Amino acid sequence: MQALLQENWEKDSISLREVEEPRPGRGEVKIRVRAAGICGTDVRGISSLRPPVILGHEFSGEVAEIGQGVEKIKVGDRVTSETTIYRCGVCSYCQEGFFNLCPERKGIGSGANGSFAEYIVVPEFAVHLLPRQLSFEEGAVLEPLACAVRGVLEQAELEGKEKVIVLGPGPLGILVSWVVKTRGASVILVGKREDEFRFQVAKEGGVDDTLNLDEVNVGKIVLQEIDPYGVDVVFECSGALSAVSLGLELLRKRGRYIQMGILHRPVTVDFDQYLFSRELEVTGSRTQTTSSWEKAISLLEKVNIPLKKIITHVLPLSRWQEGFELTQSRKAIKVILMP
Numbered sequence: 122m123q124a125l126l127q128e129n130w131e132k133d134s135i136s137l138r139e140v141e142e143p144r145p146g147r148g149e150v151k152i153r154v155r156a157a158g159i160c161g162t163d164v165r166g167i168s169s170l171r172p173p174v175i176l177g178h179e180f181s182g183e184v185a186e187i188g189q190g191v192e193k194i195k196v197g198d199r200v201t202s203e204t205t206i207y208r209c210g211v212c213s214y215c216q217e218g219f220f221n222l223c224p225e226r227k228g229i230g231s232g233a234n235g236s237f238a239e240y241i242v243v244p245e246f247a248v249h250l251l252p253r254q255l256s257f258e259e260g261a262v263l264e265p266l267a268c269a270v271r272g273v274l275e276q277a278e279l280e281g282k283e284k285v286i287v288l289g290p291g292p293l294g295i296l297v298s299w300v301v302k303t304r305g306a307s308v309i310l311v312g313k314r315e316d317e318f319r320f321q322v323a324k325e326g327g328v329d330d331t332l333n334l335d336e337v338n339v340g341k342i343v344l345q346e347i348d349p350y351g352v353d354v355v356f357e358c359s360g361a362l363s364a365v366s367l368g369l370e371l372l373r374k375r376g377r378y379i380q381m382g383i384l385h386r387p388v389t390v391d392f393d394q395y396l397f398s399r400e401l402e403v404t405g406s407r408t409q410t411t412s413s414w415e416k417a418i419s420l421l422e423k424v425n426i427p428l429k430k431i432i433t434h435v436l437p438l439s440r441w442q443e444g445f446e447l448t449q450s451r452k453a454i455k456v457i458l459m460p
């Protein structure tokens with residue numbers, strides 16, 4: 122079958138090639154991939170990458186074959202899969218359900234073969250049925266939605282009365298903003314001049330307002346027009362170093378800061394100013410756990426989250442290079458590849 126393989130740590134080692142079709146072992150499900158989203162980590166890399174590996178971790182498809190012992194999933198089911206397909210099950214994190222933090226964790230598209238291929242094999246425990254109303258393209262966006270749910274509902278434990286700022290209007294930032302809105306909290310999305318199109322899409326999905334860092338002094342506006350104390354919660358979804366200090370600055374005392382973008386380098390933070398003097402709570406949100414997936418799917422049954430709006434491009438897998446370039450250029454929001 123055709124698959125997009127990253128051979129080694131060099132980005133130019135990514136190529137579409139013929140690989141052997143995987144076969145499901147005991148407890149495993151073989152899925153014919155029908156749609157697979159490109160993530161920033163596919164383009165920029167991630168520390169958990171273990172090449173050679175087939176990239177891609179946001180997908181949906183149809184069950185093509187099941188291994189022995191698979192009980193709940195049938196051939197023909199429309200499904201998606203969690204990214205964590207291996208966890209030890211015995212460590213302290215696994216026992217508490219934090220499979221995303223297991224030291225032995227393997228995720229598809231980084232530690233194990235991913236979804237930029239005709240077929241993928243995953244364990245049955247990772248598989249979720251697609252909600253009926255979702256197309257395969259929308260189904261491929263369930264993974265970033267589950268990431269957003271983890272950040273908003275599980276890490277920030279948003280109650281709904283808060284004033285929220287989201288930094289970075291990429292696919293994750295937009296989804297985070299929309300999940301915030303499902304709680305009834307108010308949300309302002311912050312980005313740059315080249316994000317106008319993304320702002321528009323975010324607003325169509327219910328974001329209260331957007332602020333352009335190239336045009337206004339965001340700190341001043343927040344303190345003068347939103348709340349003189351600052352906002353309650355900041356989600357940093359851009360991965361830009363400068364966004365970290367901006368995010369901390371915008372928070373009221375005892376506010377919550379959640380790092381969701383990957384910064385790729387260390388950052389210097391004044392602990393005296395923020396953690397000691399202001400008692401800020403700072404945490405991160407890494408991928409998702411099974412509970413985040415369950416909450417994301419049940420959220421879609423209750424409220425309308427317009428996943429379709431963030432899908433700007435659908436390309437055949439053979440045009441992956443164009444898809445990667447679009448993802449990097451900010452001309453796209455979410456690019457979907459069709460194997």
Ligand SMILES: [Zn+2]
Nearest residue numbers: 160161162179
């Ligand atoms: Zn991703």
Ligand SMILES: [Zn+2]
Nearest residue numbers: 209212215223
């Ligand atoms: Zn574990």
